[in-house]
Each structure stands twice: as structure tokens, then as C-alpha cells.
Amino acid sequence: MAEEQNTAGCTEESCAGCAHADSCSSKKTDFREPANQYSSIKRVIGVVSGKGGVGKSLVTASLARMMIEKGYTVGILDADITGPSIPKMYGVHEKARGTEDSIMPCIAKDGTRIMSVNLLLEDEAAPVIWRGPIIAGVVKQFWTDVMWGDIDYLFVDMPPGTGDVPLTVFQSLPVDGVVIVTSPQDLVQMIVKKAANMAEQMNIPVLGIVENYSYVKCPDCGREIKVFGESHIEDIAEEMGVPVLGKMPIDAELAQAVEDEKFYEAKNPYLKDTEL
Template identity: 80%
Template sequence: MAEEYKNENCTEEGCSAESCAGCAHAGNCESQKTDMREPANPYSSVKRVIGIISGKGGVGKSLVTASLARMMKEKGYNVGILDADITGPSIPKMYGIHEMATGSEQGIFPCIAKDDTRIMSVNLLLEDEDAPVIWRGPIIAGVVKQFWTDVIWDDLDYLFVDMPPGTGDVPLTVFQSLPVDGVVIVTSPQDLVQMIVKKAYNMAKQMNIPVLGIVENYSYVKCPDCGKELKVFGESHIEEIAEELGVPVLGKMPIDPAIAEAVEAEKFYEVTNPYLSEVEL
């Protein structure tokens, strides 16, 4: 078990998320026994917060986030997506949202997709959505917190948080500052998947966040002529990894041209993803 550590920037009363934001001992620091969660906007009521994480990029984490949001929307729940991937936001474009978010004295209003999903992303605050976000970690972490404290989410049953890959500033900020009920780990069927999944799993466990399960993306592509499943990225090892970690496999998603076309057409609000239909959150 990791030795308890106290950050030199912490006081006897505890420490702030900022003071621990790059600390290698985050999660084990004795000062972090204090609850550092930020209050939601007073005009928001969010029942469950679900984080979508991955140990590496390029595994389709935003696709899984949007698919889970669509699934819960189709079940009749009120749903929102907090796009915490500040430097690589993709959620608004998937839903065909290009206007800027508006606000009032009470806070910022999320943009509303055609299926009534509430969405907040840094792209909705930029005059030019193609402009790069060249910010350092503390600023990015501050923006993510503002998406929780300043955005008027209204009444939501589920808020899905699409996080950037890895175990850096943003996942740490989300885990410390938001009341995360659990996370879903997204991966792909490659040989290095075991190490990558374990990194994400271990971070969540160190931060005392329940791991709800694993979703494997790019599992196969189905031949349009013979229907054979072609394992483009190799054989899957997700079941054995999930068994070792004691978490369920929530779904295995193939490369599906129909879903890809909906993303390109910016009409994800019409998507029904059958590969995650059995997921319970």
C-alpha cells in the first residue's frame, strides 16, 4: 500500500485541487481526505455522473460517450454530455452543433442537440471552432471545473463526461472536483491493451471511483459480401483482462460503416448503437 504523503503546498485544513493537480501522490495524500468536490451550478440537478476514460488516444472514446448518451436518451432519460477533451473536442460536431453557447447572470446554457441532449464543449465558446486551444494544464483543468460549476445543466438523469486520453490533469480534476458515480473504460483489441486498461483502472481505483466496466471498440469489421468477422486489430483479449480486474465487459463494438456515416453527416442524434444495448448504468 502506498505510503501517505503530504504535499508541501497543502495546509493543515487540507489542499486544493490546484495544489495537487500535478502531484505524483494524488489520491494517496493524507490532506486529500478532505472532500474537494465542487458544487454544481445552483440551477442544475444531476442524478448520475459517468466518466468515459481510456489509457491511450484513438480508441473511440467520444464515440462510446455519445453512444451511451444516445442509449440512455432512447430509454427516456434526460441526458447531457460534458466534453472535457478541451484540446480535441469532437462531441458538438458529431451532433451537428456549430453555434456558440449563451449565458446569463445565472450561468452558461449548454447547447441542445436535436434529440434534446444537452452539450457543453470548449468549441461552443470559440468564435472560430477550428482555432486550436493552446492552453497549459491548470487553465484546461479550470475550464473543465467551470463546465460543472457554471453550466446550467437543468434536470439531468445522466451526465456523461468525455475525458481526454491518459491519466493527466483533466481526469484528475474530474475525479477530484465532480461527484463521479463511476467510469467506463474504452479500449481496442491490441496486444498492449492489457497495460493500457490497467493504467486507467488503477487511476480510478486510487481515486476511489468505481469502474463500471470496459467497452472494446474496433473489435472487428464484418465483410459486406460473406458476413465473416475480420479481426483487423488482432484477436480480442478483453474478456481475460476484465476477469482479472473483476469488471464486466459492457460491449464489443465493430467498425460499423452506418455509425461512421452518421458521425460524418453530423447526425449522431439519430444513431441507435445495438452493440451497447445491454449496458446498465
């Protein structure tokens, strides 16, 4: 009886941060925010990782490039507010312009539309020292206030982990699915499952897994050297019932494209051809 009283007393504020909000029998509130009136977005894909440093932004940009090459219109919402890297990868340093009711995304040389906190800061090297609710609010604004226009795919580059921002994105945006980025270490199996379980609790399908740092190819003999150990990605993917979308080595050409801020020219041959 006490449980019934607690769930019946749920409010939008009290449920907003609850991992069980979607399964609560007495609370069916839809927390999704309306898109900007000048936006028409067909697919929203989140790119997530259970831990940092696995190359999530590299995979996000690679997926965006793959869809651009197919002729789709693409945008990247950089939700990694405290560690944004997407604009620099594309050589975008100008500031986003605004109108009375909207913000215009910046456009990379390949046509990718980009919105990131770095495009709003006076100094892009300045640290973003904000608390979780403010960061979550900015991510929402990147959806509600940015004039994305007509877009086939909007990729959301998420910060690592299962905290405030991923929860905000899953609850506030109409996410069609997520791609999980991982690496070969044994520890990762548990971390992948954490990210997958969060998506499952939020009723969002996992579209596939990408493994980064799978190997490095010897420049002399061509042998694949497993720097971080043997891959277990196929076993994890089979257990989860999702496809492996790619196994990416440490590739000097992709790294150079990032360093030169010319990812708009990059091609990632290690990702499987997919429409997501």
C-alpha cells in the first residue's frame, strides 16, 4: 500500500532522474522535448560508451562520414559538454550564430551540421565547470533551440558513463537507437553491459557495437599486433543479440585526419556498410 502511495505521488520533477521512470506503473509521463520548429530529423542515433578514452567521438564522426558518403544529410550534436572534440576534428572554429528564437549549427566542409558548446564559448580552450543540471539543460537546448533543418541522421556524441547527460538524452530526445563503442580489454565486457542495460531500461534498442583499438598493423610485415589483448567483442555481441558494426585498429591515417582537423575528408574502412 505504501508503494502505491509513493508511485501515485510521482511528479515530473521527482521522476526526471529516476532510472525506473519508464517502467513505473503509475507514471507514464513523456519527458521528450519538442524539436526546434525549424528542424525535421528522421533518425536520432546516440553513440555511447561505458568508459572514457575508447574513441567514441572518432566513431561518431566516422558514422557521420559514412552517411555523408551515402548522400544523406547529417548532423552531430556534441553532448560531451565538458570534453567536446567534434568541432576541432572538422576544423570548425567559428562561433554559432543565433536568431531571435533559434541557434544556427555550424557547417563543416563536407556539409555535416555541428553543434557543440565550443561553438558558443568565447575561448574554446576555456574549461566548462558546470554542475550536472546545467549541463543537462544545455544538451536539451541543443535539441530544442538549434535550427537543424531537414536531416536524415542526427548523431549524438555522448559523454562516457551512465550519468546525467546520457539519461537526459534518452529521456528528452526521440532516440531511435544507440551504438556502443568499446575496446578489447577484459574489463570492458562488464562496462559494455552497463551501457546496454541502461539503454534497455530506457527502452532504446542497441543497434550494434564498435570495437576500437582492436590491433595495430606492423608497417614492415603487416602482422596484426593485439596491443590490448585478444578481442571478445563477438562473444559479447552474440550474448547481447546485436551485430558487431566494426573492429577498428589504431590507424595512423585516421589519427592524422583528426590531428590535421580534416576529418571531413576521412573514410573509415573498418565500419560495416549499414543504414542504422
